[in-house]
């Protein structure tokens with residue numbers, strides 16, 4: 605794995621309105637900023653934006669996205685196109701990993717947008733904590749020498765499967781009929797069949813496929829799509845209450861220096877709100893750096 609040698613002041617995951625807004629406030633305070641994102645998020649899907657301040661002539665989400673990215677670049681931000689699958693805090697620095705690289709920052713702002721993964725099966729949330737998990741690094745320990753399955757087909761599923769492989773007896777990747785988005789060089793068992801339902805009432809027991817056959821597993825790790833802010837915060841060890849990431853009024857999590865902003869905080873899903881939360885988080889992070897690290 606390629607470790608980016610430089611430790612930036614700010615590591616920002618996501619280059620939508622929240623991430624870029626946070627970057628602008630960090631840069632204007634003289635901080636170095638690394639932004640990592642892999643697509644245009646919700647913003648790129650917006651056809652025309654007519655309700656954001658100053659846009660007398662409406663622009664498309666894609667145009668606004670590019671304007672934001674070039675504004676941050678002009679002020680000195682480093683922007684990398686990459687998908688983050690892991691985040692940890694070594695007590696000093698936040699380190700985010702993708703398949704090939706590691707990025708680090710003294711503070712980290714999660715601005716990954718609204719989680720795109722849908723709860724695909726009825727009862728899945730009921731079995732959460734009872735054989736269904738959303739974090740391999742947190743829960744792999746409980747599945748030592750057991751047979752586990754990972755639900756997903758992308759880079760994030762591969763990351764979670766690789767984590768589990770170190771302890772589990774077997775790891776099966778369940779694509780639920782989707783095409784595998786990575787090369788299976790690690791030799792995981794791949795199940796391409798469509799899933800009908802989960803087995804188990806009190807505790808997860810296995811999977812019933814659409815062809816009416818069943819496979820039994822000891823645990824299921826959900827890793828659909830990319831890692832969300834919730835997934836990354838959980839891996840870093842942040843506190844949750846009722847499955848919601850705990851944030852203070854400045855959008856700081858229980859880990860000092862780890863913030864979240866924008867759609868990923870679950871508030872009003874609008875550009876103006878994402879921009880405001882990004883600004884607020886960055887101002888608090890600026891203060892944190894001034895008081896703690898400089």
Ligand SMILES: Cc1cc2nc3c(=O)[nH]c(=O)nc-3n(C[C@H](O)[C@H](O)[C@H](O)COP(=O)(O)OP(=O)(O)OC[C@H]3O[C@@H](n4cnc5c(N)ncnc54)[C@H](O)[C@@H]3O)c2cc1C
Pocket residue numbers: 617618619620621622623640641642643644645646647648649650651652653654655656665686687688689715716717718830831832865866867868872873874875876878
């Ligand atoms: C169809 C549509 C129309 C809309 N129209 C309007 C409108 O007219 N007015 C309005 O105010 N709002 C509108 N919105 C809402 C608005 O787009 C969002 O509120 C806003 O984009 C949220 O900004 P954000 O930065 O929080 O997230 P996003 O814009 O979703 O950006 C998220 C970023 O995080 C990155 N990311 C996510 N996961 C990872 C990962 N694991 N690793 C690396 N990067 C990651 C993504 O690649 C992306 O760069 C619309 C939304 C949609 C879908």
